[in-house]
Amino acid sequence: MIEIHNITKAFDGNLVVTGVSETIQKGEIFTIIGPSGQGKTTLLRILGLLERPTSGEVLLDGISVTGLPASDPNRRRIGMVFQNPVVFKDSVFHNIAIGLRYRGLPKEEIRKKVLQKLHEIGLSGYEHRNATTLSGGEKQRVSLARVMVTGPDVLILDEPTANLDPVSTEVIEDLIRYYNRVYNTTVILSTHDMIQGQRLADRVAVMMNGRFVQSGTIFTIFTRPCSVDVAKFIGIGNIIPGTIIRNEEGLSVILTHGSLIHAIGTFPVGTKVKIAIRPEEITIHTGPDRFSSARNVIAGTIEKIMPIGIISRVSVKSGDLILSAQVTWQSVRELDLRPGDRVYLSFKVPSVHIMPDEP
Amino acid sequence: MNDLLAGCETAIRLILTADPEVLNITIRTLQITSSSVGISAIFAIPLGAVITFRNFYGKRLLISIIQTLYALPTVIVGLLCYMILSRSGPLGELKWLFTPYGMVFGQTILIIPIMTGLTIAALQGIDPGISDTIRSLGASHLQFLKTHLREARFAIMAAIIVGFSRAISEVGTAVMIGGNIKGHTRVLTTAISLQTSMGNFSLSLALGIILLAIALIINLFMSFLQNR
Amino acid sequence: MNGSFRMCIIVLVLGTILLVGGALAEKVESLGEHNADRLLIATTTSLDATNLLDLLEEKFKEQTGVTVEHVAVGTGQALEIAKNCDADIVMVHDRAAEDKFIDEGYGKDRRVFGYNYFLLVGPEQDPAHVTGLNGTAAFKAIKQAAATDPRVVFVSRGDNSGTHSREKLLWKKAGYDYAEVNASAWYREAGAGMGQTLTMTQELQGYTLTDSASWATYESNLSLVPLVGNDENFLNVYAVMRVNEEKCPDVNTDIAKRWINFMISDEVQDILSTYGVEKNGVPYFNPGRGSADVMGVTVEETSDKVA
Numbered sequence: 001m002i003e004i005h006n007i008t009k010a011f012d013g014n015l016v017v018t019g020v021s022e023t024i025q026k027g028e029i030f031t032i033i034g035p036s037g038q039g040k041t042t043l044l045r046i047l048g049l050l051e052r053p054t055s056g057e058v059l060l061d062g063i064s065v066t067g068l069p070a071s072d073p074n075r076r077r078i079g080m081v082f083q084n085p086v087v088f089k090d091s092v093f094h095n096i097a098i099g100l101r102y103r104g105l106p107k108e109e110i111r112k113k114v115l116q117k118l119h120e121i122g123l124s125g126y127e128h129r130n131a132t133t134l135s136g137g138e139k140q141r142v143s144l145a146r147v148m149v150t151g152p153d154v155l156i157l158d159e160p161t162a163n164l165d166p167v168s169t170e171v172i173e174d175l176i177r178y179y180n181r182v183y184n185t186t187v188i189l190s191t192h193d194m195i196q197g198q199r200l201a202d203r204v205a206v207m208m209n210g211r212f213v214q215s216g217t218i219f220t221i222f223t224r225p226c227s228v229d230v231a232k233f234i235g236i237g238n239i240i241p242g243t244i245i246r247n248e249e250g251l252s253v254i255l256t257h258g259s260l261i262h263a264i265g266t267f268p269v270g271t272k273v274k275i276a277i278r279p280e281e282i283t284i285h286t287g288p289d290r291f292s293s294a295r296n297v298i299a300g301t302i303e304k305i306m307p308i309g310i311i312s313r314v315s316v317k318s319g320d321l322i323l324s325a326q327v328t329w330q331s332v333r334e335l336d337l338r339p340g341d342r343v344y345l346s347f348k349v350p351s352v353h354i355m356p357d358e359p
Numbered sequence: 360m361n362d363l364l365a366g367c368e369t370a371i372r373l374i375l376t377a378d379p380e381v382l383n384i385t386i387r388t389l390q391i392t393s394s395s396v397g398i399s400a401i402f403a404i405p406l407g408a409v410i411t412f413r414n415f416y417g418k419r420l421l422i423s424i425i426q427t428l429y430a431l432p433t434v435i436v437g438l439l440c441y442m443i444l445s446r447s448g449p450l451g452e453l454k455w456l457f458t459p460y461g462m463v464f465g466q467t468i469l470i471i472p473i474m475t476g477l478t479i480a481a482l483q484g485i486d487p488g489i490s491d492t493i494r495s496l497g498a499s500h501l502q503f504l505k506t507h508l509r510e511a512r513f514a515i516m517a518a519i520i521v522g523f524s525r526a527i528s529e530v531g532t533a534v535m536i537g538g539n540i541k542g543h544t545r546v547l548t549t550a551i552s553l554q555t556s557m558g559n560f561s562l563s564l565a566l567g568i569i570l571l572a573i574a575l576i577i578n579l580f581m582s583f584l585q586n587r
Numbered sequence: 588m589n590g591s592f593r594m595c596i597i598v599l600v601l602g603t604i605l606l607v608g609g610a611l612a613e614k615v616e617s618l619g620e621h622n623a624d625r626l627l628i629a630t631t632t633s634l635d636a637t638n639l640l641d642l643l644e645e646k647f648k649e650q651t652g653v654t655v656e657h658v659a660v661g662t663g664q665a666l667e668i669a670k671n672c673d674a675d676i677v678m679v680h681d682r683a684a685e686d687k688f689i690d691e692g693y694g695k696d697r698r699v700f701g702y703n704y705f706l707l708v709g710p711e712q713d714p715a716h717v718t719g720l721n722g723t724a725a726f727k728a729i730k731q732a733a734a735t736d737p738r739v740v741f742v743s744r745g746d747n748s749g750t751h752s753r754e755k756l757l758w759k760k761a762g763y764d765y766a767e768v769n770a771s772a773w774y775r776e777a778g779a780g781m782g783q784t785l786t787m788t789q790e791l792q793g794y795t796l797t798d799s800a801s802w803a804t805y806e807s808n809l810s811l812v813p814l815v816g817n818d819e820n821f822l823n824v825y826a827v828m829r830v831n832e833e834k835c836p837d838v839n840t841d842i843a844k845r846w847i848n849f850m851i852s853d854e855v856q857d858i859l860s861t862y863g864v865e866k867n868g869v870p871y872f873n874p875g876r877g878s879a880d881v882m883g884v885t886v887e888e889t890s891d892k893v894a
Binding site: 445446447448451456457538539540541543555556557558559 | 627636641656657658659660671672673779780781782783785786804805808809835837
């Protein structure tokens with residue numbers, strides 16, 4: 001339904017969006033994740049028709065919308081919500097009604113629609129409140145209602161909850177899902193919070209250096225990041241360089257910092273690779289028994305223990321190799337883990353993910 | 360200091376007895392000033408909006424020039440307008456010299472830069488997210504401008520108040536173009552100037568107090584309009 | 588709702604203001620058009636100070652139905668305004684400037700209608716001891732005293748007015764170079780009208796030259812005293828001229844001529860002979876009728892009707 005054809009955008013000779021092409025289906029929630037400053041906002045502004053691309057075009061149901069004036073009916077099928085909640089210095093009612101006023105709807109109809117939207121976002125009774133007195137979360141709800149009341153086919157949101165507290169974030173996410181489900185609105189959303197991407201998206205694209213480096217379901221990206229950068233972004237803690245030294249039984253054996261690791265895949269011997277192992281999938285043992293099914297075992301010394309929420313990251317050094325394992329607090333206490341302890345790390349073969357070595 | 364107290368007394372007396380000459384001068388002051396503010400606003404506010412939202416070569420220079428014109432001495436504006444309105448000048452045919460029409464002409468020219476510049480400042484002070492929101496809601500160009508003006512309405516009203524204040528308080532233009540003719544082009548400021556030069560300080564102060572009282576009433580009215 | 592209610596109030600208030608303003612506009616004299624029924628005089632502050640012109644303008648209007656108005660500025664500015672064709676009549680008191688105005692072709696039909704005297708006023712203690720001296724001697728005394736006594740200060744109009752011109756002439760007659768006098772430490776150039784100059788003179792407890800009509804108007808506010816006057820050097824002659832229609836085609840020539848004749852008419856001359864006597868003891872302006880000798884002008888200039 002939305003086709004993006006090779007969009008690029010340069011500011012003062014600086015290429016910010018370096019070539020994005022994608023097709024987004026009607027009714028899809030498409031999420032763009034990636035670190036800040038990689039072109040997400042610029043791309044969304046182009047999709048929202050607030051910026052002109054340097055080259056490329058955007059098609060909505062086959063009609064090119066890139067150069068249309070603001071009041072063109074096709075252009076009006078796209079709505080946008082921004083990271084900073086924006087409200088006019090007016091009543092909440094006036095804020096939500098403004099898009100309808102632009103479209104010249106009669107007063108009675110405007111009133112009906114606005115009150116309905118207020119009910120949907122849970123702010124009934126707020127019509128006469130001065131919108132500038134609302135909290136950030138409330139303002140963002142108003143922003144959302146303001147856009148949705150005009151019935152757009154496409155809703156674009158640029159990091160809509162980045163400035164909000166967790167409770168408000170949840171409310172906004174629920175509303176996005178609600179509108180997507182009830183009105184079948186196509187949603188294009190950007191976020192630097194990968195977990196939010198996981199919660200909301202049908203499909204995800206990772207944007208780095210101005211282009212989509214990987215797109216697919218969230219599951220694919222989580223489990224098979226295509227590059228070191230993507231892996232780092234999605235939070236795989238252990239990314240280590242190594243070389244393939246032999247292949248056996250469909251597995252590759254990799255030499256890394258003096259240790260041998262088995263992983264799924266066949267690569268030519270001698271290939272330089274990077275391997276990624278999720279800390280959650282590494283288990284710590286204090287004694288050399290009980291790791292039956294795990295093919296990979298590495299002995300080392302605990303360097304440091306870092307608590308994160310109710311879990312801890314335990315950093316273990318084996319020669320030059322440092323691996324991070326994720327353990328619950330309870331386990332830390334039960335096993336009485338301390339820095340300097342000698343431990344064994346075990347992890348299964350499928351936990352090791354091989355990626356091409358990039359500079 | 361005696362003069363100050365005497366001035367207050369005189370002011371009260373003049374107001375309570377509705378002294379006819381003071382009434383005459385005051386009404387004329389209001390007519391001329393409100394006309395020039397009204398006409399200025401009609402030019403300055405749309406002009407400010409157009410300048411703000413268009414990008415053109417030399418825009419920053421233009422805005423700098425407008426701001427520089429805030430400092431135009433009123434007597435220079437008076438002199439320039441005199442030369443324009445004089446019989447021997449380009450608009451002499453209008454015969455506006457030494458008439459209230461000419462004074463409105465002069466005061467309007469005096470305050471247009473201030474009102475334009477402050478309108479631009481008001482509009483530039485709007486959060487850029489607002490502009491994005493307006494555009495993404497599908498506003499036509501006219502709707503775009505109107506929404507911005509509405510969003511900046513408090514600051515624009517402040518601009519109007521500043522314009523009004525400058526117009527009602529200036530002497531140089533009023534005296535050069537109007538001539539301070541009794542019963543015809545004399546306004547509060549020119550009357551104050553005359554009384555001061557004649558040494559009637561308490562009367563001057565009284566007229567000054569009356570002028571400020573008018574400004575106060577106008578301001579209260581404006582803030583009633585702004586009150587939400 | 589709430590918004591449109593407030594809109595109504597605003598419209599109501601504005602409408603009321605406009606209506607009241609419009610109605611009261613009747614009280615305020617018409618926002619005059621410069622038409623055949625209006626005469627504009629460019630004149631000096633000394634004539635305006637006594638409100639004599641207001642009185643004469645009223646009378647003229649009663650007789651002819653014509654509205655007469657005047658702008659009171661310095662003599663120099665009054666003549667400039669006339670040269671720009673922005674006035675119909677000029678009434679000033681600087682013979683030399685008037686001559687130049689006429690010679691350059693701008694002025695016609697000059698008539699002399701009245702006179703008074705300049706006065707040298709100063710502090711009661713009179714540190715320069717000018718009392719009893721005649722005009723030029725007084726100026727000499729001031730310059731000489733100022734050399735040694737720091738209390739002696741002279742304040743000048745400094746604005747090309749008739750008074751200023753006379754002052755310059757007197758310095759010259761006293762034998763001094765005006766530029767040198769002007770640059771002296773004891774000489775203050777006010778660059779202002781008579782009222783302000785007198786106020787400044789009072790503050791500085793100095794001396795200044797003033798015309799007697801202005802003095803009569805302002806003296807109650809001042810502690811200065813008149814020290815020298817009524818001397819042929821201090822004669823102050825007022826004349827009226829009309830702007831030449833050849834230079835300024837839009838000028839109201841007919842009405843202007845009537846005004847000039849009005850000024851030298853017996854009626855006005857009678858008014859002059861009594862105007863101000865009650866408050867001042869002597870008229871603010873002595874009638875020019877019959878005083879051609881005193882003023883040093885021809886009889887024709889005081890009494891010949893303009894055709």
